[in-house]
Amino acid sequence: MTDFTPRFSLQSEALACEGSNVWAVSDRAHSLARKGEDVIFLCVGDPNFDTPEPILDFARARLGVGRTHYSPAAGEPMLQRAIADIESRVSPHPCSPDDVVVFPGGTNAIYAVLSCLLNPGEEIVIPEPMYIGYVPICDNLRLSVKRVACPAEKDFAFDVEAIKAAISEQTRVVMINTPVNPTGAMATPAQLRALAAYCRKRAIWLVCDEMYSMITFARRHTSLRTAAEALDNIVVIDGLSKSHAMSGWRLGWAVARGPLVDRLAQFAGATIFGCPQFIQEAAAFALEFDSYFVKQMCDAYERRRDLIVARIGRIPGLGCYSPEAGMFVMVDVSDVAASGQEFAEALLDAERVSVLPGAPFGQSAVNHVRLTLAADEVVLTRALDRIERFVTHRCRQVG
Ligand SMILES: Cc1ncc(COP(=O)(O)O)c(C=O)c1O
Structure with missing residues (x-):
């Protein structure tokens, strides 16, 4: 019998080559924890709250009445309506469930939207630091990614002029994220309006990932769809993973206009063939009756942010600004470490705290580490005690 040599598509090869180093520190932390070490994990963005009980009850009830069958490719009408209501609430542009x-x-x-908008080799402009998850998607679709730096010196602020300067004749899509994972930076409505108008003039799609839209502290998020004057080149993506502590339910959506909606529905039909009925209905319920839970979780994230920012501010050698939104704090370690990577590795070795190095998010974050807010205040306090001890010891050794 001849040997079988497996051969794979270029698409899957691109994923196999993709930055396997991203989670290296965290993987090592998990293996230490499996050996019984007392490791504190501050690396993931998975909410540490349970999905609110009324949402669980509603899902159970829908399961009980047999909502376990195929669903329309574009989504259950009840959920489409709930999402359209949210998008219409403060917007000058009414949103239709369609x-x-x-x-x-x-x-x-995100995968579906980019699949419908770009061919392999085509250019997408994305500001960085950016969500790590964009990289495998763009690799898999074999896109040419042009990164736009939002430097740490300017608190990673959203920069419309820099994005405009990066757009070329080759650019087909600009993808932004507000509030940003990992920095918590938010685009203002005026910035969104200006960028949308510019992209439209250049006949470019503008995709906005608004996954943290409901986790904001001082000021509320404004959707790109609300800020933009015209909607025909606009796509907004959001979901319940973060805001409703429903990461494992797998529920997200895209809001667009006209022929793109048809393409997205066709893509969803071909690749997913409808999301589970009972999950979509529980999601609709969550969106309609959510204000209490979402506020409670936001308040907790805000308290945790304040705790981290205050403690980091008192540790000589470390620096951070106070993020306006999201589930993370970026800590500048440039005075005490060669890079975020070196800091994260040494911190894990010395104190068994696992944080995410900034480099995988982009060059602008290379001297930072990301701390999650998805840990309660007791855990955060213990972690910050260890971080303080680690940095103090390090500074003493160097001094
Ligand atoms: C900015 C951003 N977009 C998208 C996602 C993916 O969301 P989901 O877990 O619903 O796939 C995440 C998850 O961390 C994120 O941070």
């Missing part, structure tokens, strides 16, 4: 396509999670929504 403008909404539901996907199993934000990642899948």
Whole structure:
């Protein structure tokens, strides 16, 4: 019998080559924890709250009445309506349920949108630091990614002029994220309006990932769809993973206009063939009756942010600014470490705290580490005690 040599598609090869180093520190932390070490994990962005009980009850009830069958490719009408209501609430542009396509999670929504908008080799402009998850999607679709730096010196602020300067004749799509994972930076409505108008003039799509839209502290998020004057080149992506502590339910969506909605629905039909009925209905319920839970979780994230920012501010050698939104704090370690990577590795070795190095998010974050807010205050306090001890010891050795 001849040997079988497996051969794979270029698409899957691109994923196999993709930055396997991203989670190296965290993987090592997990293996230490498996050996019984007392490791504190501050690396993931998975909410540490349970999905609110009324949402669980509603899902159970829908399971009980047999909502376990195929669902329309674009989504259950009840959920499309709930999402359209949210998008219409403060917007000058009413949103129709027909403008909404539901996907199993934000990642899948992004994948579907980019699949419908770009061919392999075509250019997408993305500001960095950017969500790590964009990299495998763009690799898999074999896109040419042009990164736009939002430097740490300017608190990673959203920079419309820099994005405009990066747009070339080759650019087909600009993809932004507000509030940003990992920095918590937010675009203002005026910035969104200006960028949308510019992209439209250049006949470019503008995709906005708004996954943290409901986790904001001082000021509320404004959707690109609300800020933009015209909607025909606009796509907004959001979901329930973060805001409703429903990461494992896999529920996200894209809101667009006209022929793109049809393409997205066709793409969803071909690749997913409808999300589970009972999950979509529980998601609709969550969106309609959510204000209490979402506020409670936001308040907790805000307290945790304040705790981290205050403690980091008192540790000589470390620096951070106070993020306006999201689930993370970026800590500048440039005075005490060769890079975020070196800091994260040494911190894990010395104190068994696992944080994410900034480099995989982009060059601008290379001297930072990302701390999650998805840990309660007791855990955060213990972690910050260890971080303080680690840095103090390090500075003493160098001094
Ligand atoms: C900015 C951003 N977009 C999209 C996603 C993916 O969301 P989901 O877990 O719903 O796939 C995440 C998850 O961390 C994220 O941070």
